[in-house]
Amino acid sequence: MTSIVQHLVDAASLGALYAVLAIGIALMFGIMNLMNLAYGELIMIGGYSLYALNGEPWPLQLLGCVVITIVAALLMERLAFRPFRGASAPVLLVTSFALSFALQAIATVAFTSRAKGVSLPGFLDSSITVGSVSFSSLNVVSVVAALVLVTGLATGLRRSMIGVQMRAAAESFATARLVGVRADKVIAAAFGISGLFAGVAAILVVAQSGTVTPTIGVAPVLVAFVATIVGGLGSLWGAAWGGFGLGALTVLLQVVLPTELAPYRDAFLYAGVIFVLLVRPQGLIVLRARLERV
Amino acid sequence: MLELDQITISYGRTAVVTGLSLTVPQGEAVSLIGPNGAGKTSTLAAIVGLRQITAGSVRFDGEEITGRAPELLVRQGLALVPERRQIFTTLTVRENLRLATADLDRVAAAEALEREMERFPALRGRLEHPAGGLSGGQQQQLAISRALMCRPRLLLLDEPSLGLAPKIVDEVFATLDQLRASGVTILLVEQNALRAVRFADRAYVLNAGRVVLEGTSAELADTDLLTNSYLGVAPTSIGGKDA
């Protein structure tokens, strides 16, 4: 019984992390048709800023990480992606890949490829015992952070002017411009919010291992990529659910697979992804307006 | 008010519009008609900066605006009601209208909203409904209102009668008449040639990317002339421009 609760907690917290990752990528895809592989490097930048702020009081360290990541995201848009605005999806993908590659390389030059230790505040790493179940405070923080971000985003999209503009742009970018929505503003907002999500994700990811390397963002961005498509392109909530589902499924497989098959966990996970896509090629949640013509 | 001077629009290496010149004098209504694929929609798209113009220039109020971004043109008083309405189906009617008022302060935005509710009472009862649930005619009203929220001086419309029942089309043209009467300059692209010619002061016929006929509505009331220009039968007379 206790181990079931344990596993549920693990599933929830990994799901929460993956949901945050997926939304970050889905935002940029929904508005600009950009599958941004360099999103992983935003997480890397967040991780290295945590490293750079090692030893500072934790509010400064964490806030600094998020702020630096947001700035990095805005710079990324302005310098790297603006010249490619309007390009086709494969070109954008290769561009984001080249960028990702370049950023990892620069980080390697600056910090070497060896893992750097990051000391994070205790509340991210302590053990909590409830009855006979003990889990990490990181689990709680992950779920709480994800909930805060998701509800914040939902509220912002619904209520604020820029939120309405973003939703319109996600439906039809050209028509939104016809009505006076400033392309630059909306795109910057999307990148900025993605940066925010990436900053928080960086904290959660680094907290898992306590270290940062140049390739720290590679695995998360793949997860986000898969979650977004499985969840349904163009739908933010689909991406979030896709991420959550992937996280939960990962933990489930970990628990359920017999030891000989355990190393094949990812193979099973991706076999599951294939199955979902064969059954529902448009993803799990379909946004009417963005139905890909199949 | 609006001048197109020998514009060419290319898609890759194919030119969809060649050497197009047209003028829309202030306060008048001009129609751009022609068969399917003639390049009418491309022309409107190019005027507002959504399509690239490879040669020639566009002037609005004497100022060169070739290639300027649509969101900037809206602020200068030039608005487009796109083909097939293209309202935001996942947004409510209110949100659709609100989008256009980013630059207005709260009072001005409320006034603009009220003004459009007066114009199209059907929208008032549906402010909080998702726009995707409106009927075709209502969506057209919404699209027009959306473009009018910021009081454009020049209104471009791309096939407003497309897919609408005749009675609704009558209403749409009645609205356009009112707009013209209130001083809005109009450039109308239409498939329904007779309607368009009757409504406008002047019309240009586009065929395969070139102007093949132009004239006042009186001159073009000759339906044979009109039909021939559509079918590409040469030569055309009265004010016709051969390629």
Place this chain on the structure above:
Amino acid sequence: MRGFLERAWPLLGLWLLLVVVATIGANASLVIQRDTIEILVNVVLVVGLYSFVGTSGVLSFGQMSFMAIGAYVGALLTIPSVQKASLLPDLPGWLQAIELGPLPGALLAGLVTVVFAAIIVFPIVRLSGLAASLVMFAVLVIVFQVASNWTAVTRGSQTMIGVPTNTTIVTALAWAIAVIGLVYAYQRSASGLRLRASREDDFAARAAGVSIARERAIAFLLSAFVTGIGGFLYAQFQGAFTPSAFYLHITFLTIAMLVFGGQKSLAGAVIGAIAISILSLLFNVAEDGFQAGPIDFPGRDGLAAAGLAICILAVLARRRDGLMRGRELEWPGRWIERRRAARLNDPETDRS
């Protein structure tokens, strides 16, 4: 004669280009000779990628799983039996005994890869767009995981060694010429032409006929064959490899090469592969004074990687459809004529 050259140039031109590259490389230092083989193997891989991705327009992220299969099957078939016994003691007897030469080995490796592709082809070609891309990516992950863990057959994540190094400049060039000829013939066949037509407007094509899935299937299997051969050549070039040689790095590298050259033409694939391979080798040289042999160039020293990435970005920013803009090589005389006509700004003669 001139007419024949004009018509055949898209193919002959590419062959000539490869021969030139091979000849220059063969007459240079030993290290550059190795680099030349690497370039030629990359050409085979990217041509394999193009034969599905470029022709159908489906951006598959998993074609390198075919490279993996070609490499591993090739290793199993060509490593001398004596060595196999100690490297892979758990192999079934008949597999232990096999010891093929490079040509039958390549063909059989390619064939096995096609069989593998045939198992997964039918569901995949019915999907479109990103769903297909992702399913192929999932296939890549699965192949990688299996290769990393099926120790009896692949030595798991341990290096597979002892593969006879039969890939020389000549053999790599021969195979490159052969696969280019094969893919060129395919893309000009009725099936290939139908597929390329569907590439521009998937929706319309599907409305026109269900057989698009069939055309894609053919391209998919062809791609598996060519990429499998590429994997075999790689295995017999390096002599040793691990599963990570066929995973993310090479996947994105080959896609970058294809998009850089222009994904809609065979010339784009070949020229993209050659250009990026040379660029990356140059960057490696410039950076640390001695050449590095392996195909992937992870952050051993980040500068080379960063330089290459920036190069790719710079070119793509100016030419979004790649260097070749989706066109095949054109006989120089014809090209000059066309440019002259275009300059006179007369759309009627600017045909292509």
